[in-house]
Amino acid sequence: MTFAIETKAIGGRLVGDRFGAAAELVALPVLAVVVALIVFGGFVALFGVNPLDLYGYMYRGAFGTFFSWQNTLTRAAPLILTALCTALPAQLGMVVIGGEGALVMGGLCATAAGLAVLGAPPLIVQLVMAIAGMLAGGLWIAFAGALRHYRGVNETISTLLLNYIAIAILNHLVEGAMRDPASLNKPSSYSIGDQNMIGLIPWLGVHWGILFGVIAAVLAYLLVFHTTFGLGARISGGNLRAAKVVGLPVGKLVLAMCFLGGACAGLAGMVEIAAVQERANANMAAGYGYTGILVAFLARQNPLACIPVAILLGGIGASGGLLQRRLGLPDASVLVLQGIIFIAVLASDTFYGRFKIFQTNSA
Amino acid sequence: MNFDRISRRTLLGGTAAVALAGTLPARIARAADFTVGFIYVGSRDDYGYNQAHAQGAAAVKKMAGVKVTEEENVPETDAVEKTMESMINLDGSTLLFPTSFGYFDPHILRLAPKYPNVRFEHAAGLWVPAMPKNIGSYFGYIDEAQYVNGIVAGRMTKTNKLGFVAAKPIPQVLRNINAFTLAAISVNPKITTQVIFTGDWSMPVKEAEATQSIVNAGADVITMHVDGPKTVVETASRRGAFVCGYHCNQAALAPNNYLTGAEWDWEDLYPKFVTMAMKGETIPNFYRGGYKEGLVKSSPYGAMVPDAVRKEADAAKGALMSGDFVIYKGGLKDNKGNTVIPAGAGLVQTDIKLESMGYLVEGVIGSTS
Numbered sequence: 001m002t003f004a005i006e007t008k009a010i011g012g013r014l015v016g017d018r019f020g021a022a023a024e025l026v027a028l029p030v031l032a033v034v035v036a037l038i039v040f041g042g043f044v045a046l047f048g049v050n051p052l053d054l055y056g057y058m059y060r061g062a063f064g065t066f067f068s069w070q071n072t073l074t075r076a077a078p079l080i081l082t083a084l085c086t087a088l089p090a091q092l093g094m095v096v097i098g099g100e101g102a103l104v105m106g107g108l109c110a111t112a113a114g115l116a117v118l119g120a121p122p123l124i125v126q127l128v129m130a131i132a133g134m135l136a137g138g139l140w141i142a143f144a145g146a147l148r149h150y151r152g153v154n155e156t157i158s159t160l161l162l163n164y165i166a167i168a169i170l171n172h173l174v175e176g177a178m179r180d181p182a183s184l185n186k187p188s189s190y191s192i193g194d195q196n197m198i199g200l201i202p203w204l205g206v207h208w209g210i211l212f213g214v215i216a217a218v219l220a221y222l223l224v225f226h227t228t229f230g231l232g233a234r235i236s237g238g239n240l241r242a243a244k245v246v247g248l249p250v251g252k253l254v255l256a257m258c259f260l261g262g263a264c265a266g267l268a269g270m271v272e273i274a275a276v277q278e279r280a281n282a283n284m285a286a287g288y289g290y291t292g293i294l295v296a297f298l299a300r301q302n303p304l305a306c307i308p309v310a311i312l313l314g315g316i317g318a319s320g321g322l323l324q325r326r327l328g329l330p331d332a333s334v335l336v337l338q339g340i341i342f343i344a345v346l347a348s349d350t351f352y353g354r355f356k357i358f359q360t361n362s363a
Numbered sequence: 364m365n366f367d368r369i370s371r372r373t374l375l376g377g378t379a380a381v382a383l384a385g386t387l388p389a390r391i392a393r394a395a396d397f398t399v400g401f402i403y404v405g406s407r408d409d410y411g412y413n414q415a416h417a418q419g420a421a422a423v424k425k426m427a428g429v430k431v432t433e434e435e436n437v438p439e440t441d442a443v444e445k446t447m448e449s450m451i452n453l454d455g456s457t458l459l460f461p462t463s464f465g466y467f468d469p470h471i472l473r474l475a476p477k478y479p480n481v482r483f484e485h486a487a488g489l490w491v492p493a494m495p496k497n498i499g500s501y502f503g504y505i506d507e508a509q510y511v512n513g514i515v516a517g518r519m520t521k522t523n524k525l526g527f528v529a530a531k532p533i534p535q536v537l538r539n540i541n542a543f544t545l546a547a548i549s550v551n552p553k554i555t556t557q558v559i560f561t562g563d564w565s566m567p568v569k570e571a572e573a574t575q576s577i578v579n580a581g582a583d584v585i586t587m588h589v590d591g592p593k594t595v596v597e598t599a600s601r602r603g604a605f606v607c608g609y610h611c612n613q614a615a616l617a618p619n620n621y622l623t624g625a626e627w628d629w630e631d632l633y634p635k636f637v638t639m640a641m642k643g644e645t646i647p648n649f650y651r652g653g654y655k656e657g658l659v660k661s662s663p664y665g666a667m668v669p670d671a672v673r674k675e676a677d678a679a680k681g682a683l684m685s686g687d688f689v690i691y692k693g694g695l696k697d698n699k700g701n702t703v704i705p706a707g708a709g710l711v712q713t714d715i716k717l718e719s720m721g722y723l724v725e726g727v728i729g730s731t732s
Contacts, residue, residue: 060453067452071445171562175531176732184719185487185533186465207441276441278469282563286438321446325432325454331406
């Protein structure tokens with residue numbers, strides 16, 4: 001039961017039993033989402049829409065058919081990776097919101113690297129692209145980590161600003177040095193070529209990004225909760241001074257966690273190029289980085305929980321189209337739902353440890 | 364440990380949710396109607412690009428036996444592929460209008476072979492015969508309507524300075540700026556057009572700043588090429604400048620300052636295409652046109668436009684309608700002094716060279732890079 005004891009020591013919560021704690025960790029967010037859905041139902045009822053229709057279409061659009069699942073998982077794929085960009089540094093108590101910038105830099109550098117080795121066998125091109133994307137995204141966020149550690153710059157502000165810089169660099173390059181002259185009305189880089197695309201998972205019809213995301217999330221979970229490195233990071237996040245006193249290499253932890261988080265978002269950028277767009281252009285900045293922040297917070301910064309939460313948000317996105325088409329709701333209604341869920345989950349934080357059923361006598 | 368109590372509660376909740384989902388009416392569009400799907404990259408009431416298409420969709424909605432489904436704010440990522448597939452699989456659509464430029468390559472090109480019985484009609488894409496036959500691309504020569512804007516602007520300015528707020532220096536946009544300026548110069552050789560590029564299609568804050576600074580520099584007639592002209596129209600009219608609209612009619616936003624505007628006429632085109640598709644006729648894969656073909660039109664003149672100016676603008680429109688008027692005449696110089704069209708070699712609207720325009724004509728203050 002070392003895990004539970006650690007949790008108790010670090011989190012300071014009154015949890016003595018890992019099953020009760022786990023049940024609480026699952027039940028409270030689920031309850032929060034249910035409450036949010038009920039509130040949203042009331043909201044749309046004000047506009048004359050039957051909430052039961054709403055729930056029916058949401059279910060159908062997100063999970064009701066095989067195609068709906070494809071739609072949902074396709075949308076979830078980049079979100080798992082960009083969520084890790086926030087969730088990993090969060091172990092150190094950092095609030096990193098630079099997933100969008102890391103994704104863009106990852107995609108841009110992956111494209112550049114892929115174009116540089118275009119003649120190589122596809123597997124080599126893809127590997128080079130993945131490494132370049134992860135390096136670029138990782139260094140991008142590690143830079144913000146370094147600013148924080150060495151110069152005391154607030155990482156939330158710096159990563160936010162780095163997003164704008166990344167998008168500006170992208171536009172500058174695809175409209176200038178990297179531009180394919182044939183891309184007249186949509187300035188883009190040259191194509192990496194059909195043969196170098198990573199394609200879809202055959203039996204699923206969803207691109208490989210979803211699998212990369214799941215693997216990355218599992219690895220991140222093991223790293224955070226089952227290694228001394230992760231323990232060190234969580235201790236630093238819980239109490240920085242104490243971590244320094246016991247001799248933890250806080251600086252290295254900050255840089256490493258930021259690098260890993262950024263690398264995940266960078267990989268998402270590479271997948272966006274190699275599975276979807278074929279070429280770098282402004283379409284890369286589609287907001288996956290920002291939705292990833294939402295995913296990480298809803299997952300309470302737990303890397304493993306990022307998977308179901310990303311699927312949930314992917315499902316909301318997928319069903320949003322059906323809500324627009326069948327119920328005539330504006331697209332903004334999906335944003336309203338996301339906002340309500342976000343607030344409900346954050347508010348549910350205050351209920352941790354308040355429900356007796358989740359605790360045993362040993363607490 | 365009373366863990367069992369939770370699972371009971373969760374179970375109850377879960378059962379309720381499932382039961383709820385099960386009892387819902389499955390109101391799914393059946394193939395009885397001819398279903399047409401419209402997809403917009405922005406909001407469909409943006410007073411701009413997307414609203415123009417939505418007005419076309421509204422015209423299709425009025426047709427008998429047709430069911431229209433619409434989705435807005437769909438990004439140019441695999442999200443649009445899923446939206447198109449959702450319209451095909453869940454709505455039974457057989458004709459789609461994905462209206463944003465970036466939907467074409469790679470998204471429509473990727474889906475079309477997978478759904479050979481669905482027709483994809485795309486605005487502005489460049490269809491070539493090697494591409495799937497179930498794709499069509501249509502677009503209007505809206506620079507003709509910007510030319511008419513330019514006539515009115517050139518006559519109405521008192522400072523001889525015009526302003527143009529533009530998104531990106533790409534051929535489509537440059538063509539509009541140049542047509543507007545050439546028209547204004549044709550009626551008033553003293554004018555100049557100050558252009559500011561905001562860098563992207565929808566940047567309300569930068570658009571407002573650009574409008575402010577152009578007005579500060581003395582311009583008194585403003586036009587634009589951005590996705591949603593609302594910000595520019597409102598900002599300019601608040602500063603007392605006249606406005607020429609773009610994409611759709613923005614007169615309601617600035618009733619005292621709106622001179623006229625360059626509009627798409629999708630209300631005319633879309634019902635035509637839908638009728639053809641319902642009859643089983645083949646829609647042309649490549650379809651282009653201006654005033655004459657009914658793809659573009661001008662907003663009604665504002666009350667402040669005098670009769671003489673209206674007549675002059677109507678004459679220009681008539682010349683464009685007749686089809687033998689050339690906007691880009693030979694001997695044309697760019698604003699760096701280079702001759703871009705040699706004397707005697709005018710470019711007619713259908714000339715493919717115009718699709719790769721990369722310069723600003725003499726009289727435009729601004730730079731493409």
